[in-house]
Structure formats: C-alpha cells, structure tokens
Amino acid sequence: xxxxxxxxxxxxxxxxxxxxxxxxxxxxxxxxxxxxxxxxxxxxxxxxxxxxxxxxxxxxxxxxxxxxxxxxxxxxxxxxxxxxxxxxxxxxxxxxxxxxxxxxxxxxxxxxxxxxxxxxxxxxxxxxxxxxxxxxxxxxxxxxxxxxxxxxxxxxxxxxxxxxxxxxxxxxxxxxxxxxxxxxxxxxxxxxxxxxxxxxxxxxxxxxxxxxxxxxxxxxxxxxxxxxxxxxxxxxxxxxxxxxxxxxxxxxxxxxxxxxxxxxxxxxxxxxxxxxxxxxxxxxxxxxxxxxxxxxxxx
Ligand SMILES: [Zn+2]
Numbered sequence: 001x002x003x004x005x006x007x008x009x010x011x012x013x014x015x016x017x018x019x020x021x022x023x024x025x026x027x028x029x030x031x032x033x034x035x036x037x038x039x040x041x042x043x044x045x046x047x048x049x050x051x052x053x054x055x056x057x058x059x060x061x062x063x064x065x066x067x068x069x070x071x072x073x074x075x076x077x078x079x080x081x082x083x084x085x086x087x088x089x090x091x092x093x094x095x096x097x098x099x100x101x102x103x104x105x106x107x108x109x110x111x112x113x114x115x116x117x118x119x120x121x122x123x124x125x126x127x128x129x130x131x132x133x134x135x136x137x138x139x140x141x142x143x144x145x146x147x148x149x150x151x152x153x154x155x156x157x158x159x160x161x162x163x164x165x166x167x168x169x170x171x172x173x174x175x176x177x178x179x180x181x182x183x184x185x186x187x188x189x190x191x192x193x194x195x196x197x198x199x200x201x202x203x204x205x206x207x208x209x210x211x212x213x214x215x216x217x218x219x220x221x222x223x224x225x226x227x228x229x230x231x232x233x234x235x236x237x238x239x240x241x242x243x244x245x246x247x248x249x250x251x252x253x254x255x256x257x258x259x260x261x262x263x264x265x266x267x268x269x270x271x272x273x274x275x276x277x278x279x280x281x282x283x284x285x286x287x288x289x290x291x292x293x294x295x296x297x298x299x
Pocket of ligand 1 (some may be wrong): 239
C-alpha cells in the first residue's frame, strides 16, 4: 500500500510539471509556471481553483457572524443548498457557531471562476493569533461535478456508480459546503505563523522541485520541508482530508437509512484505503461516534 501511495504522490507531483512543459514558448524557454499550480497540486486546484479574491471594502471590525454575499440571480439555488446543509445536526450546529460568533466573520460568496468547485481563503488573524475572518467562495454550479477520489474520497462517494440510488445535486452542493466549513474549522486550530509560512514557502518548494529534475532529496528541499513541517503534497493532503472529515460528518447525519448510508460509507472506505490510508484514523473516529450498527464495514 505504501508503494501505491508513493506512486500516487509521484503522479501528482509529475502532473504539477505539465505547465512547465507545455509548448508555446520559445525553444529552451519554459513558459512561466502558473502560480496556482505552484501553490497546490493540480488535482486539488481542479476542484478548489484560486483563493477567493478579497472582498471589497472589508473593514477591520466586521462585527462577526456570517455575511452572505449572494447575487439575486443565484439566491434561489443558494437557499436550497443552505437549507440542505441546515437539515442536519452537524450543519445547524456549525452554522449557529459562526452565526453567533461576534469575534469571527465568515463571508460566503458565489463565484463564476470555478463553477462546480468551491474554495476557502482570505484568512485573517488578530494580533493574539486568533482567526477572525475567512471567505468561502462557492461555484454557481456547486450542485454538479464530483471531485476526484484521491484528495476527495468523501465527496466522490456521492457518485455511487454501482448503486441504483441517485443523490440529489443539492446534497452534493451541501456536502461541498460542509467540506469548506471543515477547512475553516481546521484553520482556526492551527498555528497561524506556520500556516502563513506554508503559504509562502510551498510555491518556492514546488518551483525548485520542478526545476531540479524532481529530486526531493535536494538539500534545499529537505530544508524547506523541515521548515514547512512536511512536503507540500503532505501538507495539502492533510488539509484536504480535514475538509473531507467534516463532509463525512455531514453525510453521516444526512443519511440515516442503512442501505444508502452503507453504500456511501463503503465507497468512502475504498477510496480512503487506496489514497488516504495514513489519515484513516480521523475518518474512523467519525464512524465510531455513530451507533455500532451503522459502522457499514468500517470496524
Ligand atoms: Zn478542500
């Protein structure tokens, strides 16, 4: 399994280099690397796209709570996705936590840039190191498109290709919203200095990696990985699997009927076994927090 995992990581890192070898530039002159691809693996970028742009006119003290910045044109569909998220205990309690928090402002906006994806960014911390603001940008076709199973084993389970059941698009959208809430929940717990250092150094790491023949043993990369607390791929997979863990909590609440729930959870298990084995514990802890008869083969 370890060798499969390494093979997957090599494939991911190799995919990062696509932009490096694309034709179009002068011979011997590689095209400039796409900053987005330098920042994170392309399979993640395919879902998350770019970080949301800073909201205009954001005052320092935004008063806390949740600010929904949704154009009228899309208000109807957004309302459906939100209602679906709030139909679960997990959705309601997390929403209420941010809605009632006077010291943290969560902005939710709709984006045209990444129609079937979503992303979270614009993180702000106060001088005491507490997270005080974040922005979740949702694609306006959030109810379509299934992220890949490598980094998104939970959201991908909704494909259910081998089951007669069909999961509604609004549930897919609400699961993506849960994934983004998972990012916010997690970022509030990490060391802000380390997080900011990672954002700063990961593109630097990838730039060296892509220009040194993809040699991860390069002393410059070993030093950067030491400062970062891991390689960029390890850092990104850790972040994504926290998002996925929260998506799993949502789906666990959303599907109480055993057969459909077991179809979903078995599919998650397969993908996590294949791609996220060393992160299995955080997912297992969620499954184990439910009644035993709902383990669906996870025990
Ligand atoms: Zn994510």
